[in-house]
Amino acid sequence: MRTASRQARTATGERKREQILDASVKVFGTGGAVAVTHRAVAKVAKVPLGSTTYYFTDRNDLLLQTMAHARRAEAIRLHAIVDALDGTLSLDRSVEVLTEMFFDKTVADPLYDLALFEMFMEATRNVTVRDEARAWSTMIGRLVERVLPPSDPALPRATVVQIVACLVDGLMLEAVSNGELSIADLTDRLRVVVERVCPQQL
Numbered sequence: 335m336r337t338a339s340r341q342a343r344t345a346t347g348e349r350k351r352e353q354i355l356d357a358s359v360k361v362f363g364t365g366g367a368v369a370v371t372h373r374a375v376a377k378v379a380k381v382p383l384g385s386t387t388y389y390f391t392d393r394n395d396l397l398l399q400t401m402a403h404a405r406r407a408e409a410i411r412l413h414a415i416v417d418a419l420d421g422t423l424s425l426d427r428s429v430e431v432l433t434e435m436f437f438d439k440t441v442a443d444p445l446y447d448l449a450l451f452e453m454f455m456e457a458t459r460n461v462t463v464r465d466e467a468r469a470w471s472t473m474i475g476r477l478v479e480r481v482l483p484p485s486d487p488a489l490p491r492a493t494v495v496q497i498v499a500c501l502v503d504g505l506m507l508e509a510v511s512n513g514e515l516s517i518a519d520l521t522d523r524l525r526v527v528v529e530r531v532c533p534q535q536l
Contacts, residue, residue, distance in 0.1 A: 351389045354379045355403040358396060362404075363449035367456040370397055394462045401453045401466040408450075409473055411439075416477050423483055425532055429525045431481050436502050437509070437520040444510040451507055475499050483532045494531045501527050 357379035361370050371393060372386040379386070390396040415435055423431065439446070457467035478499045485494040505523055509515045 347389075350381065350385060352403070354381060354386055354389060355400055358400040359404050359449045360445065362400060362452050363445040363447075366452045367397060367460075370400065372396065394460070397456065397460070398463050398466060401456075401463055401470070404446075404450065404453065405466065405470045405473065408470075412473075412477050416480050419481070423481060425483055425525075425528060428481055428483050428532070429521060429528055432478070432498075432502065432524060432528075433517060433521045435477070435481070436506055437517050437524075444513075447506055447510050451510075471499075474502075478502070482528070485532045486530075489531060497531060498524075498528065 354375060358370055358375045360378055361374050365374075372390070373383055375396065376383045376386045386396065390399060412435055415431065419431065453463070454467055454470075457464045475495050479491070479495045482495065482498060485491055501524065505515070505520050509520060
């Protein structure tokens, strides 16, 4: 009975922690890192202020754990798409999958992507979260590498992957900042670059 009770308390505590972190991602997206405080996050999570200070030692800990939480959620979503693929992709299929991975979500849920961009901006100023931002970039690069078709052998593969990953980031930011680019617009612009770095697929 004691073990069952302890497990129940642990599960309840983990759910509350996840609830707080989900709220923190929302605060990141609506107000940037400067808005992420224990008080603001507790209000959005609808929990007592003491709950946030219990699970997160200080503001930097809250920022860091929020970024890690968002990265884990994104990793699950992206790996589900990429792991379902089979074999080398054609250029058309590669662009289609990259669109599903990044642009479909950007248009459907711009707040989440705003939160992600705010997290990366925070890493430019706050060394506490910089390793987490690097881990995020590494994850995205590895997934993009798996999706891209064979690239121009005259270009280092790592360079090609970084170019495409950075282009995706830029297009996502453009989409959420001006609200005018459709998914088709984003895909067309991505295709222009992928066709050039993967020319043998034409």
